[in-house]
Amino acid sequence: MTFPTAVNDQITDTVTQTNVKVLGDAPAVALGSIYQSLANSTGSAQQQLANSAQTATNQGVNQLHSVDAMAGAVATAKVAQSDVPDTMQALLTALKGAKD
Numbered sequence: 001m002t003f004p005t006a007v008n009d010q011i012t013d014t015v016t017q018t019n020v021k022v023l024g025d026a027p028a029v030a031l032g033s034i035y036q037s038l039a040n041s042t043g044s045a046q047q048q049l050a051n052s053a054q055t056a057t058n059q060g061v062n063q064l065h066s067v068d069a070m071a072g073a074v075a076t077a078k079v080a081q082s083d084v085p086d087t088m089q090a091l092l093t094a095l096k097g098a099k100d
Contacts, residue, residue, distance in 0.1 A: 079085070
């Protein structure tokens with residue numbers, strides 16, 4: 001049983017309908033917010049994965065470009081550890097002595 005009030009019945013009906021609509025829309029709005037948050041997280045993960053893939057590709061290309069340099073460095077290290085430098089130094093000394 002309703003009591004008579006100083007507020008028009010149309011106003012109270014409108015407020016009641018608005019409240020019902022807000023309560024009815026709340027689950028949909030909450031799910032929309034969750035889906036939006038999930039999409040944002042997925043997008044961030046994809047971006048990080050793309051960055052990692054680009055980094056791995058760059059590292060592979062850098063290694064491909066450094067193969068010749070590495071081969072030269074290994075060969076130089078092997079020559080430096082042998083007796084070739086001493087032999088070459090002795091030959092240079094002998095050649096300088098013969099020139100004088």
